[in-house]
Amino acid sequence: GAGVSQSPSNKVTEKGKDVELRCDPISGHTALYWYRQSLGQGLEFLIYFQGNSAPDKSGLPSDRFSAERTGGSVSTLTIQRTQQEDSAVYLCASSPGISGNTIYFGEGSWLTVV
């Protein structure tokens, strides 16, 4: 498709399980971002990838969170040993690059930890 694609759109998991969330950025976009949206915290920056540069992981809330981007395209956000406070919408965005002005978001992955 033409936009940022995320999967799964909804995920319910049991506390303590690991989850993987996937993001397909817009074709040709070199920058990719992960954000988390929850009721109490608003929109939080998690991690940013730009081309072959080292990712900016400054927003990851704990070492249970990690992300990778393979081949400069698809990204996977992994949450290990999920906790109830991880319940949120995880939003992915992409942009043409460090000088790209437009940043487009996907529809999000709704994660519920029970």
Next chain:
Amino acid sequence: GEDVEQSLFLSVREGDSSVINCTYTDSSSTYLYWYKQEPGAGLQLLTYIFSNMDMKQDQRLTVLLNKKDKHLSLRIADTQTGDSAIYFCAERTPGSSNTGKLIFGQGTTLQVKP
């Protein structure tokens, strides 16, 4: 530090103009953005403005930027019921590592009454 503030709620009548305000703290902001979020959906990029501009108009949308006061506004002319949504202001700053990440406000819920 980086901080973006918005009022939480705005109610207008259909056909009136809506003005959503935003203040930010980082004077090194490069671009400022407005996003719209409808229930259950991701963030839709509405418009953005470069920090050396004062105004940008795009159909019914007018963005005003007062860089001296670090104040940004979004005016929606002839507001329609379909404009009812949450509107997020965001600043993009170079940051310490030139990440270009977005810092979001809490969002303003716009209610349009018929």
